[in-house]
Amino acid sequence: MSGGTDSSAAAAMLVDQGYEVIGLTAHMWKDGSRCCSLEDVERARKVCSYLDIRHYVVNAQEIFTDKIVDPFVEAYAAGRTPSPCIYCNSFVKFGFLVDRALQLNCDYLATGHYAGVEKQADGKYHLLSAKDPNKDQSYFLHRLNQKQLAFLLFPLADLPKPEVKAYSKERGLPIVPRGESQDLCFIEEGRLAEFVEQRDPSVVKKGEIHDPDGNVVGHHNGLHRFTVGQRGKLGIALGERMYVKRLDKENNVVEVAPRPGVMQVACALDEVHWISGDEPEGELRCEVRPRYRSNGALANVRFAGGGKADVVFDEPQFALTPGQAAVFYKDGEVLGGGWIDEAS
Ligand SMILES: Nc1ncnc2c1ncn2[C@@H]1O[C@H](COP(=O)(O)OP(=O)(O)OP(=O)(O)O)[C@@H](O)[C@H]1O
Secondary structure, eight states, rough: OOSSSSHHHHHHHHHHOOOOOOOEEOOOOOTSSSSSHHHHHHHHHHHHHHHHHHEEEEEHHHHIIIIIIIIHHHHHHTTTTOOHHHHHIIIIIIIIIIHHHHHHTTTEEEOOOSSSEOOOSSOEEEEEEOOOOTTGGGGGGGGGHHHHHHTEEOOOOOOOOOHHHHHHHHTOOOOOOOOOOOOOOOOTOOOOOHHHHHOGGOOOEEEEEEEETTOOOEEEEEEOOOOTTOOOOOOOOOSSSOOEEEEEETTTTEEEEEEEHHHHHEEEEEEEETEEEESOOEEEEEEEEETTTTTEEEEEEEEEEEEEEEEEEEEEEEETTTTTTEEEEEEEEEEEEEOOOOOO
């Protein structure tokens, strides 16, 4: 329970369905940050007390630093754009918290994620998109395995957010309003570069900005200030609108190009994960979402062995970004996904 509407509503629904519910809140990051802090712990405590259920607070600061924050900074230092929510789900929410729930003799761990889990006739657990496409979080859960899915309940899978809000109100849940969770809950809005610099000062390194012909069109203060597809804040004034096309770590160069230059048709993935535990044979035709806010595009996924795969889209895609996840969907189901290593 994060103290927000979704997990509070999920807990209340399970209480209403007759489950014996225990609230579990991870204190993940420093106080004063926008989430996962002591203020959230306090919010969750209030809801539990209202529902008359036990509430446990677990200290997850060490694992959060080791598995989410440090790799996040390392990725930026390597010229990539990381996706910390995916790691947080794998290691903290559905790793560390599952272990704690097992220690408390729980039969399930429930969260307020918008996604579905279903055991089907093949005996496997399947991860499904949420019914509310605006809230669907299945993209962030694509690295879950069978053991984790067997232990999970997602009570909000079939509900649109307005219904969850209405239910919380009707049920009288004492929820202190706050904004929807942001991707970077541990960093103050607009302070990403400073955060990375504070934790790894070596990222501040002057370099050049190159146009598609290799001309120097500007200078920068570190690759961590850029992400592929970025348009503004380039500090250059050219006749044409320019986007970041590639971050060249080796030469500390930011390559920019007009929009057509940032459209690419293929990308190489590593650490590909399959929810079923079995890699499909040969080639897979499916929809691939190369970032969270993407509708998915038809592609062929070819397996290259050793957890690697190549994705070839039917149509060029904008800003295939190293460090982001490409997630495979078929008929509303998440099959798995991998990290984008390189686009071409
Ligand atoms: N600090 C935490 N401790 C325990 N569980 C958490 C914590 N933060 C998030 N969760 C769980 O993960 C789910 C998804 O987290 P996310 O950050 O996407 O929250 P959200 O959609 O804003 O939900 P909420 O309204 O519950 O905050 C939450 O609904 C909650 O069940």
